[in-house]
Amino acid sequence: MRAIKKLGRWGLLAAGLALVLSPASLLAQDQAENQPTVTLQQVKDRLKENKKFLDEAKKRGKAGDARGLDVALENFNRGQEGLNRALNRGRFEGDVFDREEAFDRVEKATRKHGEVLADLLNKVPEQARPGIMRAIENSQKGRETALERLSQAREQRLEAQRRGEVRGQSGANRPGFAGSGAQAGSAGRPGGIGAAGGPPAGAGRPPAPPKRP
Numbered sequence: 182m183r184a185i186k187k188l189g190r191w192g193l194l195a196a197g198l199a200l201v202l203s204p205a206s207l208l209a210q211d212q213a214e215n216q217p218t219v220t221l222q223q224v225k226d227r228l229k230e231n232k233k234f235l236d237e238a239k240k241r242g243k244a245g246d247a248r249g250l251d252v253a254l255e256n257f258n259r260g261q262e263g264l265n266r267a268l269n270r271g272r273f274e275g276d277v278f279d280r281e282e283a284f285d286r287v288e289k290a291t292r293k294h295g296e297v298l299a300d301l302l303n304k305v306p307e308q309a310r311p312g313i314m315r316a317i318e319n320s321q322k323g324r325e326t327a328l329e330r331l332s333q334a335r336e337q338r339l340e341a342q343r344r345g346e347v348r349g350q351s352g353a354n355r356p357g358f359a360g361s362g363a364q365a366g367s368a369g370r371p372g373g374i375g376a377a378g379g380p381p382a383g384a385g386r387p388p389a390p391p392k393r394p
């Protein structure tokens with residue numbers, strides 16, 4: 182009877198651990214990973230989840246919570262590895278602008294993740310470093326894939342524009358998207374005073390009154 186109770190307790194513990202390591206968000210990610218194609222919205226959602234796990238890892242590492250840090254890093258690694266597999270398939274659902282934006286977002290996010298992880302690596306005990314090193318490697322793989330796909334997406338978009346198959350602005354100039362090729366704050370702004378194409382500085386001002394003799 183004692184053995185049965187002990188097995189029951191271990192079973193409950195194992196079930197609880199499985200729930201910690203496999204939250205609902207990760208189950209949804211695994212399901213999305215089996216989709217034949219990937220969409221821009223799925224990329225956005227995955228990057229948002231990865232940032233949340235990385236923020237949790239930073240918080241747990243700062244608090245000295247080794248167990249919490251391990252769980253957060255495991256969740257981050259699963260999410261990033263799933264994203265890497267989806268990108269490597271190369272099957273994207275959406276137009277050329279969506280494709281370009283998705284890869285640009287991945288490149289920027291994974292570059293930032295790598296910087297955060299490198300900083301965290303110097304602030305945790307030795308036993309926590311393997312998980313961080315794995316996360317750095319996964320982020321680097323994701324960035325390399327995104328850079329390669331981004332270059333291809335831009336070439337495809339430019340070629341489609343040359344053939345007249347698509348019209349309008351490039352993805353980098355669409356509202357809400359500042360790609361690596363766009364100047365920060367420049368997209369969508371009308372020409373202002375002193376701006377290229379706008380009125381020269383001082384235009385529209387009333388003339389200064391003549392000086393009195």
